[in-house]
Amino acid sequence: MTSYLLRRLGTVLVTLVGASIVVFSVLNVLPGSPAAVILGQQATPRAVRQLTAQLGLDKPLWRQYLDWAAGLLHGRLGVSYVSHVAIGQEIGQALSVTGPLVGLAMLVGLAIALPVGVGGALRHGRPSGSLLGAVGQVGMAVPTVVGGLLLIVAFALRTHLFPSGGFPGWSDPLQALRSLVLPAVTLGVVEGAILSRYVRASVLEQLRSDYLRTARAQGLRMGQALRRHGLRNAAIPLVTVLGLELASLVVGAIVVENVFDLPGIGTLLLDAVDNRDLLTVQDIAMLVAATVLVLNAAVDISYRLIDPRTRGRS
Amino acid sequence: MSPFSAAESRGGRSRRPDEAASDLLPDGPVRHRPRNVSLVVGGTIAAAVVLAALVSLVWTPDNPLAVDPALRLAGPSAAHLLGTDEYGRDVLSRLMAGSQVTMYVGTLAVLIAVGIGLPAGLGAAQRGGIVGQVVLRLADLVYGFPALLTAIVLAAAIGASTSTVALALGIAYVPVITRVTRSTALVVLGSDYVLAARAYGRRPLAILRRHVLPAIATTLVAQMSLLFSLAVLAEAALDYLGLGTTAPTPSWGAMLQDGQSYLGSDVLLTVWPSLAIFLCVLGFSLLADGVADRRHDAVTRAGASSRTSPS
Numbered sequence: 001m002t003s004y005l006l007r008r009l010g011t012v013l014v015t016l017v018g019a020s021i022v023v024f025s026v027l028n029v030l031p032g033s034p035a036a037v038i039l040g041q042q043a044t045p046r047a048v049r050q051l052t053a054q055l056g057l058d059k060p061l062w063r064q065y066l067d068w069a070a071g072l073l074h075g076r077l078g079v080s081y082v083s084h085v086a087i088g089q090e091i092g093q094a095l096s097v098t099g100p101l102v103g104l105a106m107l108v109g110l111a112i113a114l115p116v117g118v119g120g121a122l123r124h125g126r127p128s129g130s131l132l133g134a135v136g137q138v139g140m141a142v143p144t145v146v147g148g149l150l151l152i153v154a155f156a157l158r159t160h161l162f163p164s165g166g167f168p169g170w171s172d173p174l175q176a177l178r179s180l181v182l183p184a185v186t187l188g189v190v191e192g193a194i195l196s197r198y199v200r201a202s203v204l205e206q207l208r209s210d211y212l213r214t215a216r217a218q219g220l221r222m223g224q225a226l227r228r229h230g231l232r233n234a235a236i237p238l239v240t241v242l243g244l245e246l247a248s249l250v251v252g253a254i255v256v257e258n259v260f261d262l263p264g265i266g267t268l269l270l271d272a273v274d275n276r277d278l279l280t281v282q283d284i285a286m287l288v289a290a291t292v293l294v295l296n297a298a299v300d301i302s303y304r305l306i307d308p309r310t311r312g313r314s
Numbered sequence: 315m316s317p318f319s320a321a322e323s324r325g326g327r328s329r330r331p332d333e334a335a336s337d338l339l340p341d342g343p344v345r346h347r348p349r350n351v352s353l354v355v356g357g358t359i360a361a362a363v364v365l366a367a368l369v370s371l372v373w374t375p376d377n378p379l380a381v382d383p384a385l386r387l388a389g390p391s392a393a394h395l396l397g398t399d400e401y402g403r404d405v406l407s408r409l410m411a412g413s414q415v416t417m418y419v420g421t422l423a424v425l426i427a428v429g430i431g432l433p434a435g436l437g438a439a440q441r442g443g444i445v446g447q448v449v450l451r452l453a454d455l456v457y458g459f460p461a462l463l464t465a466i467v468l469a470a471a472i473g474a475s476t477s478t479v480a481l482a483l484g485i486a487y488v489p490v491i492t493r494v495t496r497s498t499a500l501v502v503l504g505s506d507y508v509l510a511a512r513a514y515g516r517r518p519l520a521i522l523r524r525h526v527l528p529a530i531a532t533t534l535v536a537q538m539s540l541l542f543s544l545a546v547l548a549e550a551a552l553d554y555l556g557l558g559t560t561a562p563t564p565s566w567g568a569m570l571q572d573g574q575s576y577l578g579s580d581v582l583l584t585v586w587p588s589l590a591i592f593l594c595v596l597g598f599s600l601l602a603d604g605v606a607d608r609r610h611d612a613v614t615r616a617g618a619s620s621r622t623s624p625s
Contacts, residue, residue, distance in 0.1 A: 011454070015454055015458065018455045022455070023467065026467055026468070137600065140595070141543070141547075143547055143551060143588070143592070145550065145551060145554045145570050146570065149570070149573075153584075248460065251460040251463060254466070255551050255555065258554075273469060273470040281467065285459075288460070288463050290458075292457075292458045292459075292460060293458040
């Protein structure tokens with residue numbers, strides 16, 4: 001197990017380095033001078049040269065990469081070319097919105113996926129089961145944007161229960177939470193629908209397993225057998241899915257924040273793209289990619305920890 | 315399926331012996347021979363969307379770009395079946411023309427994913443060892459960049475356009491195809507008939523072509539259809555965010571963005587593109603399920619019949 005952990009951590013590190021090279025290359029190898037973009041069209045070539053030197057962009061690319069990577073490791077993400085604010089500070093601020101949003105969405109997703117998935121599996125082959133199964137299929141096809149707009153129409157424009165967008169800041173926690181409700185439900189419902197399909201498949205597999213049949217043969221009712229033995233086994237593949245869902249929630253947040261006009265990571269990223277603030281794009285892209293890669297690895301490792309049967313295999 | 319489960323399945327159905335017996339008849343009740351609903355429904359919807367896109371190439375009810383200030387935000391009428399948008403443009407025509415963007419991005423993205431992922435997956439399965447490891451690690455690396463993130467980064471680097479979206483989604487889906495290809499190909503490569511073909515002296519490439527490709531084709535097609543539906547979703551999101559197709563070219567995602575300003579007064583403007591995206595995604599994901607079910611038909615039928623009704 002220890003050697004597996006070390007190996008897995010090793011591959012994560014290598015992949016993270018690879019990811020940072022990819023992000024850096026894509027955003028820096030292409031022609032175009034950030035200095036020229038910052039200074040606008042009327043800039044003199046001399047001013048552009050000066051700013052380029054000031055930003056350290058006249059150094060060789062490999063040197064720029066190493067500076068950037070070393071900065072990341074020290075928690076120095078650089079200063080935005082556009083807003084002249086430390087990017088780390090901006091990201092921290094944005095995370096105070098995106099973090100709770102993703103957390104709430106995860107709860108909403110689970111609250112939907114578990115009953116729908118388990119119910120669908122238990123009623124498999126009956127009309128009610130097919131209906132629950134269809135929830136996942138249909139829910140998956142609802143674009144996040146559309147889900148959000150539907151909620152805005154129903155709960156903001158028609159009934160004024162929740163704000164249709166914007167974020168008042170955490171100084172008023174109750175109002176802040178209120179403005180996160182619709183975005184979190186939007187994100188959670190769509191993820192919950194997808195997740196319910198995995199829950200259903202996983203529970204179905206356990207329902208067909210030999211040990212559950214044995215438990216039934218010993219006189220346990222289906223529900224009892226499932227509670228005592230099945231659900232724990234069904235949970236194993238779900239840990240994997242949860243990790244992957246968390247990653248896709250982070251990405252989904254980019255869209256939802258835009259629909260509801262929330263000042264989170266997604267908005268920060270899109271504004272940076274609009275303003276050609278490439279260093280901010282680079283930092284956030286790296287942050288999101290690192291989150292996804294680390295989550296993937298964590299899933300792999302937790303899989304081993306939960307299920308001893310997988311430990312023998314490499 | 316073990317003989318035991320077959321026996322159990324008879325037991326499980328003993329409450330309705332007539333139905334169990336009718337299973338043996340050629341035209342038994344549909345209930346026990348579930349037709350592939352997903353395949354039929356999904357295929358029909360998908361075909362309808364493809365057809366709409368093809369028709370729109372030569373004909374739309376109105377010019378999708380024709381502005382008519384006198385007819386701003388008009389409701390549905392005989393002249394404009396789905397009404398007009400904030401510039402007086404015909405919504406139905408824009409929906410039809412928008413499906414071209416959807417089809418283009420979906421098709422190109424899937425082709426890129428398969429074009430790179432299939433050879434990579436086959437190579438990793440066939441060669442194993444260092445080659446296999448390198449391919450898998452690279453796939454892991456790309457997998458760290460979710461489709462939307464890839465598209466946003468590429469848009470920042472080379473500018474937002476419909477083709478940028480297709481390229482980004484295609485790259486992001488490569489690891490999916492690579493992994494599916496590798497894992498299904500490994501099963502086939504480990505089978506006895508491949509061993510026999512090897513003993514017979516068939517070359518690796520010939521084995522891949524004659525034995526592996528046909529065996530994994532169904533799984534691959536199902537995966538392609540699923541990726542297509544995901545591409546439609548992602549493309550709509552990116553167009554909504556303004557990182558894909560640019561105005562005035564009509565696209566479903568951009569129509570959502572335009573409609574949001576009129577959510578309070580003209581909700582239909584949002585409803586139509588929403589429905590189009592929803593149906594298209596549902597169609598292709600159902601199609602994926604249906605195709606996958608065809609493969610597992612035998613297994614599923616046996617599995618479904620071994621089910622005991624829960625108490």
